[in-house]
Amino acid sequence: MSKNSLVVINPNAELVEAAGVSAWMERIRPHWKGKQLVQRVQKLLSTDPSSACQRIFNASIHDLREKVVVAGVDLAAEAAKQHKLPPITRADDVEDYSVLRLIELSYRMGILSRPEYKRLLRAYDIRKDLEHEDDEYEAGIEDCVYIFATCIDVVLSKDPLHLIKLTDVKQIVEQPSAAALNESLTEEYKHAPQPRQHEIFKFLISAALNKAQPDIVQQNSFNALFSLRPLTSTQVLIDASKELVEQIGKKAPELRVARVALAAGLFPYLRKSQVKELFAAYLNHMKQVGYQWRKNAEHGELLRNLQELGGLEHVPDELLSEYLEWLVLCYVGESGGYGAGYNRKVFYSNVGAPLAKEILKEAKRSLAKELESLRKSARVKVALADDHISRRFETIADEAQ
Numbered sequence: 001m002s003k004n005s006l007v008v009i010n011p012n013a014e015l016v017e018a019a020g021v022s023a024w025m026e027r028i029r030p031h032w033k034g035k036q037l038v039q040r041v042q043k044l045l046s047t048d049p050s051s052a053c054q055r056i057f058n059a060s061i062h063d064l065r066e067k068v069v070v071a072g073v074d075l076a077a078e079a080a081k082q083h084k085l086p087p088i089t090r091a092d093d094v095e096d097y098s099v100l101r102l103i104e105l106s107y108r109m110g111i112l113s114r115p116e117y118k119r120l121l122r123a124y125d126i127r128k129d130l131e132h133e134d135d136e137y138e139a140g141i142e143d144c145v146y147i148f149a150t151c152i153d154v155v156l157s158k159d160p161l162h163l164i165k166l167t168d169v170k171q172i173v174e175q176p177s178a179a180a181l182n183e184s185l186t187e188e189y190k191h192a193p194q195p196r197q198h199e200i201f202k203f204l205i206s207a208a209l210n211k212a213q214p215d216i217v218q219q220n221s222f223n224a225l226f227s228l229r230p231l232t233s234t235q236v237l238i239d240a241s242k243e244l245v246e247q248i249g250k251k252a253p254e255l256r257v258a259r260v261a262l263a264a265g266l267f268p269y270l271r272k273s274q275v276k277e278l279f280a281a282y283l284n285h286m287k288q289v290g291y292q293w294r295k296n297a298e299h300g301e302l303l304r305n306l307q308e309l310g311g312l313e314h315v316p317d318e319l320l321s322e323y324l325e326w327l328v329l330c331y332v333g334e335s336g337g338y339g340a341g342y343n344r345k346v347f348y349s350n351v352g353a354p355l356a357k358e359i360l361k362e363a364k365r366s367l368a369k370e371l372e373s374l375r376k377s378a379r380v381k382v383a384l385a386d387d388h389i390s391r392r393f394e395t396i397a398d399e400a401q
Contacts, residue, residue, distance in 0.1 A: 024148045027157045032063060038156075050130050053147040057127045060120075060151035061099055064106050068094050070160040071109055071193075078195045079108040099124060110193020111161055116154045123150040164188035169200050173207060173220040181224050190231040197236045201228065201264070205240060208260045222263055229265040241269030252277035259308045267314055276316045282306065283322055291330035291352065299330070299352030303359065312363040324360075324370050325377055331356040332383055332392040345388040360396055367400040 025042060032038050037059045044052035068076050069091045077088040085105055088094060097105060103124065107117035126143045164185055172179050181189075189197065207213055207221035229237075244266055248257060252274050261267045267275075286306075289298050315323050333348025360367065374380045384390045 024152045027152050029157055029159060032059060032156050035059070037062070049144045053144045054127055054130050056151050056156075057123060057147055060123075060155035061102060063155050064102055064111070065094055065097075067111050067155075067160045068102070068106060068109065071111060071163050072165070072196075075109055075163065075193065075196055076105060078199075079105060079193070082195065083108045108193075109195070110191075112154065119150045120154055123147045161191075162188070163192050163196055164200070165196075166199050166203055169203065169224065173204070173224055174217055175220065176214075176216060178216065179220050181227055186227060186231060189228055194233050194236055197232055198239055201225070201232060201236055201240050202243070204228070205244065205260060205264055208263075209257060222260060225260065226263040229263065232265065237265055238269065240264065241266040245270060245274075248274065250274075252281060255282075255305060255309075262308065262310055262314075267310065272316075275314060276319070279309075279315050279319050279323075282309070283319055283326075286323075286326050291326050291349075291356075293333055293347045293349045293352075296349040296351050299349050299355065303330075303352060303355035307355070307359060311359045312365065312367075321370055321373065324367065325374055325380065327356040327360055328371070328374060328393065328396065329379060329383060331360070331396060332389045334383070335386045335389065346386075346392065348392075357396060361399055368397075371397050371400050 025038075028038060037055060041052045041055045041059065044055065073088060073091055073094075076094060080086060080088045083104070085101055085108070086093070086097065094102070094105075100121075103112070103117065103120050106112045107114065112120065123146065126147055130143070130147075168185060168188075169181065172181055172185070189200065192200075204221045204225045208218050208225060210218065213221075241261075244257075244261060248270075253261065253270065258267070258278055261270060282305075286302060289295055289302050312320065312323060330349060330352045333346045333353065336344040336347040375384065380393075384393055
């Protein structure tokens with residue numbers, strides 16, 4: 001018998017077909033279905049399943065190379081640099097990557113998830129065994145099915161990733177009017193690999209903090225950070241926080257830096273000493289302004305800035321009672337009934353009191369015990385001696401329960 005005759009009567013062919021390999025072939029996306037390499041695989045299935053396995057694996061590797069280039073040479077270059085892979089400066093460099101290096105690069109870029117990366121490595125090992133088939137080793141049905149299932153499910157059935165680019169975001173935030181990222185961009189950002197997310201997040205932080213930028217660009221960048229924060233990977237947040245902490249240095253962050261850190265979700269990563277110094281300085285500012293109703297004109301900016309710092313959420317425990325005392329006294333007000341307002345039983349800041357109540361009401365931490373303790377405060381005791389003011393205090397005490 002000739003060699004070709006032996007191939008034609010391969011006893012594994014029917015078993016491979018019974019295992020549903022033809023059904024897997026139907027899942028290959030049209031871009032690859034029409035290529036000669038895949039058409040050759042289809043013909044080999046009935047005669048030489050082992051060779052068909054090797055060729056379907058080769059097709060998936062060719063597809064991966066295309067996907068790396070489509071995702072972006074800049075992203076590939078950054079991923080290669082970070083993970084000590086051969087350098088990439090142009091698309092042709094991707095062609096020079098070995099199969100094993102290409103699989104790792106695809107994983108590092110986010111084209112493959114970790115489970116997909118592991119599956120493809122296993123398929124690679126099986127493919128190597130198939131290349132060296134002899135009398136001692138012959139690929140089993142399970143090997144062929146595994147390679148087909150993996151190569152098609154992980155690579156050949158999936159469209160290339162058209163990743164969000166930094167220029168897409170820049171075009172929006174640098175507009176001369178208020179602008180927000182659309183749903184399509186935020187969805188692309190959500191699925192973008194870490195290097196691309198980090199590139200965009202770093203730019204937005206820089207733009208939001210750059211005083212040389214027009215106010216509208218700073219605000220658009222601030223808003224973009226706020227919308228992207230829930231979609232950003234934890235590792236990107238950690239890396240961005242490290243860079244921000246280094247930028248701040250040992251001193252407390254300025255108010256605008258703290259606002260950006262909060263919008264970007266980086267506040268929890270700041271040093272505790274920095275956070276304490278920030279809120280201690282802001283408390284002193286609040287005391288200088290005062291909670292009295294006569295300071296009504298200054299309360300709006302003062303308390304809105306506090307809200308932009310997260311209200312009471314990040315206030316250190318050792319400063320919380322002083323913040324509460326100020327807010328409570330601003331809300332409850334002072335005894336009235338004199339002057340032009342003789343018919344008002346309580347004088348309070350028309351701007352400050354509602355904002356103070358809002359901050360107390362929106363606090364995510366329990367304030368019930370702290371508010372009860374405030375009854376012993378000398379200033380609060382004096383204020384609560386007035387029945388009308390006392391009733392205002394009970395209102396916020398009840399809401400804190």
